[in-house]
Amino acid sequence: MEIKLWFCLILLSAITTSALGEFGGTLMEGFYKESCPLAEEIVKHNVEVAVLRDPRMAASLLRLQFHDCFVLGCDASVLLDTHGDMLSEKQATPNLNSLRGFEVIDYIKYLLEDACPLTVSCSDILAMAARDSVFLRGGPWWEVLLGRRDSLTASFSGANQFIPAPNSSLESLIVNFKQQGLGIQDLIALSGAHTIGKARCLSFKQRIVQPNMEQTFYVDEFKRHSTFRRILRSQCKDSSRDNQLSPLDLKTPAYFDxxxxxxxxxxxxxxxxxxxxxxxxxxxxIFKKVWEYAADKDLFFLDFVESMLKMGNINVLTGIEGQIRENCRFVNI
Structure with a gap:
């Protein structure tokens, strides 16, 4: 089965590379083969070191690419600090005191600038770091398509508007993904990223609150899983524990499965x-697809890779667009 999965991932990568026109952009495999041949190895090694030091960092680096791509596109706008009249996306509600991993990206960028000055974009570093994080936690590996360039601005308002909230309804999630050119299939597959990582009590407190008694389905669902909710309530007793962390997957929190x-x-x-x-x-x-993924990890991995490749090509800057930032936190002067 593993051999079959490996072959399918290679085939999927090749097909996606040849069909980039469907999603736009001009990304490609081996983009830095000549200009910075050790680029991917430098990223991989330092992501591995970071994850060994802090296993939670794998989920954090993966999340960084999601939050980047859903605002303006995959252009590293999420990495920019506030400067002048531009307010950083880091200050937006979905990111503030929540998004992390910036120092890891900074250090990787520092090493790449030393090896290959003004060559490897911050947005490509995000894409490679996300892939390597998934793989290090037991998930699939895929050939990252590269050649992105970095944005000249950020969008604080866009971060507040387009990044899905933890209490989103299904309807709003579908609309949100559609705004990015992603479909229901992508929503289901990419949601699987929550197989690793943790969330603050503040993000799921509504899950442990008694629902409106008029909403029969939710009352029944609440009663069926009372033990699970008691566990959550014990971790989030009051507002003083809003920043307490709980695994998104209580069964295998350290593994991408x-x-x-x-x-x-x-x-x-x-x-x-x-x-x-x-x-x-x-x-x-959606229930049918969730059931299929629950029964077949290889199928989930294949679809997750396809959706990651698709998401990684949202409104990318290529060619002479944007720039290659020397420091991921600031636009070049």
Missing amino acids: NHYYINLLEGKGLLISDNVLVSEDHEGE
Whole structure:
């Protein structure tokens, strides 16, 4: 099965490379083969070191690319600090005191600038770091398509508007992903990233609050999983523990696998935005795919890779657009 999966991932990467026109952009494999041949190795090694020091960093680096691509596109705008009249996306509600991993990216950029000055973009570093993080936690490996350039600005308002909230309804999630050119299939597959990482109590407190008694389905669902909620309540007793962390996947929190989908079928997704994939899917289309992923890890891996490649090409800057930042936190002077 592993050999079959490996072959399919290679085939998928080749197909995606030849069909880039479907999603726009001009990204390619081996973009730095001549200009900075050790680029991917430098990223991989330093992501590995960072994850060994802090296992949670794998999820954080993966999340960085999500939050970057959903605002303006995959252009490293999320890495920019506030400067002049430009307010950093780091200060937006979905990112403030939550998004992390910036220092890891900074150090990788420092090493790449020493090896190959003004060659490797910060946005490509994000894409490679996300891939390597997934692989280090037991997930699939894929050939990252490279050639992105970095934005000249950030969008504080865009970060507040386009990054999905942890209490999002299914309808709003579908609309949000559609705004990025991503479909329901991508929503289901990319949500699987929550198989690793942790969330603050503040992000899932509504999961442990008694629902409106008029909402029969949610009351029944609440009662069925009372033990799970008691565990969560013990961790989030009051507002003083809003920043207390809980694993998004209680079963295998350190491994990138398909247990996230098993959790959904059991009503044990941590975030409201996780559980609505099943609880608000009245047509059964999403439930069917969740069931397939829960039963077949290889299928989930294949679809996750396809959606990551697709997401990684959202509104990319290429050619002479944007710039290659010398420091990921600031636009070149």
